[in-house]
Amino acid sequence: MAEIKTGDFVVPGDFLATTEEFVPSEGAYEESGKIYSSCTGVVLVDVRTKHISVFSRILGPPALKRGDMVVGRIEEVRDQSANVYIGVLRGREDRELPLPNMGTIHVSQVHTAYVKEMRHQFKPGDIVRAQVLNARREPVQLSTAGDDIGVIVAACSRCRTPLEREDSKLRCPECGNLEFRKLASDYRQGAL
Ligand SMILES: [Zn+2]
Numbered sequence: 001m002a003e004i005k006t007g008d009f010v011v012p013g014d015f016l017a018t019t020e021e022f023v024p025s026e027g028a029y030e031e032s033g034k035i036y037s038s039c040t041g042v043v044l045v046d047v048r049t050k051h052i053s054v055f056s057r058i059l060g061p062p063a064l065k066r067g068d069m070v071v072g073r074i075e076e077v078r079d080q081s082a083n084v085y086i087g088v089l090r091g092r093e094d095r096e097l098p099l100p101n102m103g104t105i106h107v108s109q110v111h112t113a114y115v116k117e118m119r120h121q122f123k124p125g126d127i128v129r130a131q132v133l134n135a136r137r138e139p140v141q142l143s144t145a146g147d148d149i150g151v152i153v154a155a156c157s158r159c160r161t162p163l164e165r166e167d168s169k170l171r172c173p174e175c176g177n178l179e180f181r182k183l184a185s186d187y188r189q190g191a192l
Contacts (some may be wrong), residue, residue: 004052006045006155006162007073007125016052027054042073042087044127046155046190047162051107055088055127055192058170064089064135070142071152071192072103074126076181080107082122084130084142090192105133109143110182121182125160127153129184131192150184152191162188 004016014037016028022045037043039056046052055071064070069090076083080086084103093132105128110121121144122128129149145151154163156172156179163170163179165187170179 004043004045006043007127007161008043008136009041009167010043010054011040014019014160016043016054022050022052025051025053027056028052033054038192042127045162046188048164048188049188049190063109063126064132064140066132066135068135068150069129069134070103070131070132071127072142073120075102079118082107082110083117083139084128086140088192090129102140103130103132103142104141107137109133109141109145111147117136118179122151123154123157123179123181124188125155126151126181142183144182147185150187151181152184152187153185154181164188 013122016035019030019033024030026041028035031037034072037054041054041056044053070086071088072084072086074082075085082105086101107115128151130144131149133143134141150171156163156177158177159175160173164173
């Protein structure tokens, strides 16, 4: 069985880990020493706190509107933009979003400062908190320009270990790899 990792998409009843390895957190439950997903969503494995949780994505509106905060996963990074799979509308984690679920962050909306290299801001698999700029476009236009928005969980692009913050950089505790992201100020503190 493949080991579950941050960013994996799961459905209710999917096996996540054993209780010897992890503690079930939001969106997960324990049964006979095994941890399963209680909802449909994206897995967050925190190797530091040993918590495993699932960001849920369940049925029912509301529609997105300008100013909403969403949490999603970076799917693709291009020169001018990054594509985001929107998983959760913050504050309404109990409701599924109406389709489309795809968002995009344009290079001009990544940071309050000028951004040259998109690949130093995001990588596929990163979990980001972003603000909706325009929900009437498809994909939805998002921004991470602000202290409280940006990447909240990122894994090493070499070995997939969750990266640890070191000032403005990220370092892999396993292989020592040094990486950069547009970070939210509360990177890996467990909040959506
Ligand atoms: Zn690594």
